[in-house]
Amino acid sequence: MKPLLLLLSAIATVAAAQNALAASGDDEIVQVRNQWVADFNAGKVDALAAMYSADAVLLNGKGERFQGPAAIVAYLKTIHGQTSNLKLTIDKFGSSGDLGYDTGSFQNTVTTAGVMISGKVMITGKVSMTGGGGTKVVEGNFAVILRKDHGKWLIVEQISIEKPPTP
Numbered sequence: 001m002k003p004l005l006l007l008l009s010a011i012a013t014v015a016a017a018q019n020a021l022a023a024s025g026d027d028e029i030v031q032v033r034n035q036w037v038a039d040f041n042a043g044k045v046d047a048l049a050a051m052y053s054a055d056a057v058l059l060n061g062k063g064e065r066f067q068g069p070a071a072i073v074a075y076l077k078t079i080h081g082q083t084s085n086l087k088l089t090i091d092k093f094g095s096s097g098d099l100g101y102d103t104g105s106f107q108n109t110v111t112t113a114g115v116m117i118s119g120k121v122m123i124t125g126k127v128s129m130t131g132g133g134g135t136k137v138v139e140g141n142f143a144v145i146l147r148k149d150h151g152k153w154l155i156v157e158q159i160s161i162e163k164p165p166t167p
Contacts (some may be wrong), residue, residue, distance in 0.1 A: 092104075
């Protein structure tokens with residue numbers, strides 16, 4: 001009977017240790033997410049490069065693929081000037097071993113440019129120009145996959161998809 005109790009005790013100890021490690025990983029994933037959003041909203045887009053693995057991929061809502069931290073940051077720079085106040089609502093996140101995930105929805109304000117004509121221009125005939133610019137709220141969903149590499153959680157896959165505008 002004693003060997004059985006020792007075995008059950010050992011199993012319970014291992015399970016508790018695994019749960020503690022998973023909780024630790026989950027807390028670290030929350031820290032990565034919060035730092036990413038803070039840096040993005042503060043305009044520190046270059047700082048985001050250190051949060052991606054060398055083989056990271058970002059897929060945007062248009063189906064475009066950006067591979068590697070340099071390409072991802074270059075893309076993020078093109079959209080940063082148009083977006084502000086990124087907010088996330090978290091659906092699920094967690095980790096197991098050296099893999100983690102973070103999913104949910106996002107909302108941000110996007111500034112659209114108005115019609116601009118410059119240079120030497122001659123317009124004849126019937127012309128209609130619209131679009132005075134302004135702001136709109138964009139919503140969508142995201143999923144991020146992370147991998148722990150030498151003790152640091154890095155983003156290996158990031159996907160964001162905009163919800164279609166409501167009529």
